[in-house]
Structure formats: C-alpha cells, structure tokens
Amino acid sequence: MVADPAGYSPTPPTPPGMPAPRQLLSGGRGDLAPLAMLEDSVKRLKSPSASPGAMLPRPQAEAALSLLADWFLESSGSASLSAVEHPKLKNFLRQVGLPEISRADLAGARLDARFAEARADAAARFREARFFQLAADGLREQVITLSVNLPNDTSVFHRAVPMPAPASASPDYAQELFLDAASSVSASSGDIRHCAGIVADRFGSKTLRDLETKHHWMVNLTCQVHGLSRLVSDMARELPLFNNAASNCAKIASYFNTTPSVRALLHKHQVQEHGHAFLLPIAAPPYNGGEFAAAFVMLESILTSARPLQLAVLEESYKVVCIDDPAAREIAAMVQNVAFWTEVEATHSVVKMIMDLVKEMETERPLVGQCLPLWEDLRGKVRGWCRKFSVEEATAMNVVERRFRKNYHPAWSAAFILDPLYLIKDAGRRYLPPFNYLTPEQEKDVDRLITRLVSPEEAHLALMELMKWRSEGLDPLYAQAVQVRQPDPSTGKMKIANKQSSRLVWETCLSEFKSLGKVAVRLIFLHATAKGFKCTPSMTRWLTAPGSSAGSIGRAHRLVFIAANSKLERRDFSNDDDKDVELLTEGDDDMLTETGNVDPSSSSV
The missing domain is CATH 3.30.420 (Nucleotidyltransferase; domain 5)
Structure with missing residues (x-):
C-alpha cells in the first residue's frame, strides 16, 4: 500500500505547549533567544543524559x-x-x-x-x-x-x-x-x-x-633606539629635500582630497591599481624638525598612489579642470615631474632605512659591543643612499656624525675590544681584538674606562692585562666557538648561537686576567637599548586614573607586573596591536578587492 504524499507535513510536529515555528511572537526578534533557551530546557528534561558538559x-x-x-x-x-x-x-x-x-x-x-x-x-x-x-x-x-x-x-x-x-x-x-x-x-x-x-x-x-x-x-x-629615531629629525632639519618632498606631497594630497571631481578620478585609478580607493593622508607642517612620522606616512601613501596620480592627471576631464584652475595645472606639472618623484623616493628611502634599523634593534636588543659596528653599517648605507639619489654626501654625513657624537659612550669602544665576538683572525691565525678599527681617541677611551671601573690599586695591572689581551687574544678554538652562528628559526637570519659565551669565556678560560676580566664581564652584557615591556593604553589608564583607591592601584601594579614578566620570559618584545594589524592586512588581493572597494562616484561631495 502506497501512502498519499499529501498526508505528510513538510515540518516536524511542534512539541506540545510550544509555539508554532512561524508564529508571531509578541516580543518580535528579541524573543528568539529566550525561545531557544526554553526549547533547550525542554530537550534537557526529555533527555537528561544528553546535557552537555559532564x-x-x-x-x-x-x-x-x-x-x-x-x-x-x-x-x-x-x-x-x-x-x-x-x-x-x-x-x-x-x-x-x-x-x-x-x-x-x-x-x-x-x-x-x-x-x-x-x-x-x-x-x-x-x-x-x-x-x-x-x-x-x-x-x-x-x-x-x-x-x-x-x-x-x-x-x-x-x-x-x-x-x-x-x-x-x-x-x-x-x-x-x-x-x-x-x-x-x-x-x-x-x-x-x-x-x-x-x-x-x-x-x-x-x-x-x-x-x-x-x-x-x-x-x-x-x-640607541631613541638615538637613531632622532637621526630622522636631524636629517629633516638639515637636508632641504625632506622639506621639499613633504611640502609638495602635502599640496598634492590636499588638492586631490578636497576637490571632488579630481578625487573621483584618483579613486577610479586606485581601485584599478590596488583594488580599493583611499584618501591621501596629510601631515601638518613644519617638516624640517620634530617628529617626521606623520610626514613619512604621507610620503608612503603618495608613492603607493604614484601610478593612479599620474593616470588621473592625464584624463581629459582633469585637463578640462586645468583650463580654469591654476592649482590643477601646478599639481599636474608636479606629478609629471621626474625630479619630484626622485625627491619623494629619496626621502622615503632613507627614513625607511633608518626606521627598519630601529625596529630591528627593538626586536634584537643589541648589546653595547654592537654599537660601533651598527653605526659603521649605517654610515655605509647613508653613503650608498647619497650616491644613488645624488645627495651631497658631506652634508648628510655631517648629520650622521653629529648624532653619533651625541650618542657615543666610551663603553662602546671598550666592549667592542673586550667582547670575544669581535675578535679578528690575523695572518698568524691568532684571534686578536679589533684595535685597528678604533680611532686614536677611542683607544684612549678604552684605557680611561677600564681604569675608572677598577680600584686605583688595580688600574696599572688592568692596563698591563689589556696589553696582553691586545697582543695574544684568545685561543682560536674558543674564539671560533664564541662566534658560531646559526639560522634563526623565525627569520632565517644567521645569529650568534650562544650570546652568553662571550662572558663565560672571560669567567673560565680567561680567568688569568684578574682585573681586566672583572671589567669585561660587567661590560659586555650591557644592553644598548632600553626597550622591553611597554604598558598598553589600558594599563596606563589603570595606573594613572585620578581618584583611584590604593587598593585598585595596587591591583593594577600586580597585573602589570605579572603580564610584563610573562612577556619578558617569553622574550616577546612585540606589540599585540601591531601583530593584529599585520594579521588583518595579510591575505590575497582578491579579498581586499571584495571588502575594500570604494565606488569613485560615491566620493564626490
């Protein structure tokens, strides 16, 4: 016998006492959650063993x-x-x-x-x-x-x-x-x-x-993180191209952002080029002093929109605007001028080079012995930048040297000489301290610092031991062991395998250097940066909230202490907000195109 299909209901029967699925509830959509809880309670009463979470x-x-x-x-x-x-x-x-x-x-x-x-x-x-x-x-x-x-x-x-x-x-x-x-x-x-x-x-x-x-x-x-950051401000103040590039970028950004018809043209080409449109950030002047961070963001945005800008000013509708608008003609001439783009790229390039070094220092937390090599590496990069962009090298290097002198400490030279990490193999296969890389004044700094850090009675002995260290150096096997490098698992860069080995060598196989060794072990472990744990905005509010009771401030201090030491123990010196931004900006361009598009026509005012 075949049953009549019309006799079956397309929906399961409603439990007794429950409202029909499509019944209009007096509370509207707000009743849906309580209704679900009620249904869940009925199910639990029917099947107690099915309750989740024993x-x-x-x-x-x-x-x-x-x-x-x-x-x-x-x-x-x-x-x-x-x-x-x-x-x-x-x-x-x-x-x-x-x-x-x-x-x-x-x-x-x-x-x-x-x-x-x-x-x-x-x-x-x-x-x-x-x-x-x-x-x-x-x-x-x-x-x-x-x-x-x-x-x-x-x-x-x-x-x-x-x-x-x-x-x-x-x-x-x-x-x-x-x-x-x-x-x-x-x-x-x-x-x-x-x-x-x-x-x-x-x-x-x-x-x-x-x-x-x-x-x-x-x-x-x-x-040194602070010192290198200040170098950007020094360059902005001393090198005219910084002010020229930033001022011109501000003109372009302001004109395109505030003129609806040309803004629509730019947005159209931004969508074609990047998959989404955006306004150009504008940094407030002056650009030749103080912080340059906002100006850097503006330069980066202009460079990112270089092709859309160039295509926008070639549009016929833009040329029509130029007939009656001298500002449009000025902007078009600037965008089509190779010299303008060279200045923007040069300024952006050197700032990015310095800020990348700053970020690396925040992550790597270099020791004091690394300061001289880091600054010498920076000098080489600045010279290369001058050659690439035809910048007057003497002026740029004067800026670098002035900042170097403001940051320099005699401990840089002494740690560089005493840290076995920087020993150099000579023709006789001996590993000797790199005195040849110091200036005569820096050599004197080494002597003066060592005599200051020991007692007056030990000063002569410490200098005698320094002479022996200079002429004999370290056993080749130990020197090579200290300088062993291995790839970092997260970045792939080659790094020192055991940072503590420099100090341990002085405390073991170089223990004959009684006075000099005491100076070396206290010196070479010193950090060159103060960066470590940084309070989040929430923590700052906890600790500085006006009118807070002693108990609440005490709890805030305990929370900060626990969180800070947890991060330091994990050697996590990153910022969680920065990591979230990085995560959200990762992904393929298709996803950005889908979610970030701006209709150029909607940009007009």
Whole structure:
C-alpha cells in the first residue's frame, strides 16, 4: 500500500505547549533567544543524559581553571578580565565540563597568588645574579617602566612608575628614581655596586653622566633606539629635500582630497591599481624638525598612489579642470615631474632605512659591543643612499656624525675590544681584538674606562692585562666557538648561537686576567637599548586614573607586573596591536578587492 504524499507535513510536529515555528511572537526578534533557551530546557528534561558538559574531576578542573586564569592575568592589558563573564565563554566552560570563573576571583585570590609567585621568582633571579643593568623606558611618557637586565641574557620587570607630568620631570627626579630602583634590586645583597649601569631613553645624557661621576663603577648609556629615531629629525632639519618632498606631497594630497571631481578620478585609478580607493593622508607642517612620522606616512601613501596620480592627471576631464584652475595645472606639472618623484623616493628611502634599523634593534636588543659596528653599517648605507639619489654626501654625513657624537659612550669602544665576538683572525691565525678599527681617541677611551671601573690599586695591572689581551687574544678554538652562528628559526637570519659565551669565556678560560676580566664581564652584557615591556593604553589608564583607591592601584601594579614578566620570559618584545594589524592586512588581493572597494562616484561631495 502506497501512502498519499499529501498526508505528510513538510515540518516536524511542534512539541506540545510550544509555539508554532512561524508564529508571531509578541516580543518580535528579541524573543528568539529566550525561545531557544526554553526549547533547550525542554530537550534537557526529555533527555537528561544528553546535557552537555559532564563535569571534570575536581583536580583536573582546578588545573584547567588555573591555566585559564594565568592566561587572563598574563594577557591583561590585551585581554580584558571582564571577558571571563562573556556568555559564550561561560557556555564553552560548561560544554567542556568546567565550572565558571568570576572577575572577582581573577582580580582577588588568583591575582594575589600569581603575583606572589612572580615576585618570588624575580627576587630569586636577582639574588643569583652577581650584577645587573637597570633599563628605564618612557621617561617622557605617562608611565615609566623599569626593568632589570641580567648577565644570563634575560630580563625581569621591576615596576611601573606613573608620571603626573612626564615632560616636566627634572634630572634630580630621574636620578632619585634610578638610584631607588637600583637599591631595591640590590636589597638582597645590600650593595648598590651590583648595579653595573643604567640604560635610559628620552632623557638628557647629562643625568646619566652625573650618576657615573657619583658612582664610578656605573656605565650609563642612552638608548640607541631613541638615538637613531632622532637621526630622522636631524636629517629633516638639515637636508632641504625632506622639506621639499613633504611640502609638495602635502599640496598634492590636499588638492586631490578636497576637490571632488579630481578625487573621483584618483579613486577610479586606485581601485584599478590596488583594488580599493583611499584618501591621501596629510601631515601638518613644519617638516624640517620634530617628529617626521606623520610626514613619512604621507610620503608612503603618495608613492603607493604614484601610478593612479599620474593616470588621473592625464584624463581629459582633469585637463578640462586645468583650463580654469591654476592649482590643477601646478599639481599636474608636479606629478609629471621626474625630479619630484626622485625627491619623494629619496626621502622615503632613507627614513625607511633608518626606521627598519630601529625596529630591528627593538626586536634584537643589541648589546653595547654592537654599537660601533651598527653605526659603521649605517654610515655605509647613508653613503650608498647619497650616491644613488645624488645627495651631497658631506652634508648628510655631517648629520650622521653629529648624532653619533651625541650618542657615543666610551663603553662602546671598550666592549667592542673586550667582547670575544669581535675578535679578528690575523695572518698568524691568532684571534686578536679589533684595535685597528678604533680611532686614536677611542683607544684612549678604552684605557680611561677600564681604569675608572677598577680600584686605583688595580688600574696599572688592568692596563698591563689589556696589553696582553691586545697582543695574544684568545685561543682560536674558543674564539671560533664564541662566534658560531646559526639560522634563526623565525627569520632565517644567521645569529650568534650562544650570546652568553662571550662572558663565560672571560669567567673560565680567561680567568688569568684578574682585573681586566672583572671589567669585561660587567661590560659586555650591557644592553644598548632600553626597550622591553611597554604598558598598553589600558594599563596606563589603570595606573594613572585620578581618584583611584590604593587598593585598585595596587591591583593594577600586580597585573602589570605579572603580564610584563610573562612577556619578558617569553622574550616577546612585540606589540599585540601591531601583530593584529599585520594579521588583518595579510591575505590575497582578491579579498581586499571584495571588502575594500570604494565606488569613485560615491566620493564626490
């Protein structure tokens, strides 16, 4: 017997007491979620065994929740603690058989326990180290971060210090802050001489020199990331092509952005060239001093739109505009002028070269012995840039040399000579320190620094040992072992396999150099940059919020301490926001074309 198809309903029967699927609900679409919850409750009552998330055994659940809590605390500033109460996360925990966790629990007992653990670990590492370097970052910002660099190539976050008026911080305040931090880290030994030096950004070198005068065992350095960044401003002030290129780019950007008819032409060609259209950023003058970052973004945008700009001014409709608009004629002449593009490319090229070096230094965190080679490499690149773009080399190199002298410290030369990493093999197969690469004045700096860092009684012996080091160097096998390089897993670049080997050689096979060795081990581990952990905007708000209670400020400090030391332990010196931007801008052009197109006709006003 064949059943009549018309007798079957195309939808399953509605459970008793439930509204029909297409029934109009009085609450509208807002009733859909409660309706789903009601249906879910009915299903659970019908089949209790089907309820998701049978609870895990208590020890396993507690271990899992501890890991989750650690992740929240270590990611604070990037991941909000309030996210722990997000409905989807709560539902996820139920699905995997875990109990819920509350904000109060995270910011209370778990925070206190994790902070006590992190602080005990930091104190133990301070006790084990024979000496350390203090790093101060953000001396002109709302929050200063103080970290401690240890001889074993690790760093430990010390504390964050809010600054009510960052720009007005006096040199005396900075000295007091540095000495207080150094004393705190040295508390276990009670000897501030364990502080081998300080590296600081954005503060006058006079402050650091004054501290050296008062504490002769210290080697205090200015951060090279900051120093190289200032070189861009120096060039913008001294080289006319910077101002010319930026001023002309601003004219072009302003004209195309504010003139609807020509903007539509540019957008049409941007879509054809890049798959999407965009306005050209405009940097405010002056361009010959201060920060050049905004101007650099403008130059980059103009270069990116070079072909669309050139095609736009060739359009017949643009030529019609030129008949009555002298500004249009000026812009067209500029866009079609090879000299203009040469200036823009030259300016963009040298700024990008310097900023790429700055980013590399932020990531690699070079030691003090690398400063002279880094600056010599920079000189070579600037000379090549001058030749390529026909820039007067004497003027450009004068700018570089002035900035070099402002940044230079005698420790650069001494560390370069004492670090076995830079030993050079001579004709007799000996590995000798590279004195030939120093100027006569830098050689004197080496002698003067070494005698300052030892006691007066040891000064003569230290110089005698330096002469022996200069003539004999290091055993070839040990020298080669120190200089072994291997590819970095993430970048593929060849890097020193064991950074600590330079110091360990002095403490073992070169132990005969009693006085010189003490100087070498305290010197060659010093960092040339102050960059490490940087407070996120959220953390800055926590630490500087007006009217906050002592308890809330204390919790904020504990959260920052945990998050900072977690990042330093992972050697993660990147910015999470920057990584997100990089992730979102990755992908093929097709995806950008689909999501980023701007209809040129919609750009007119």
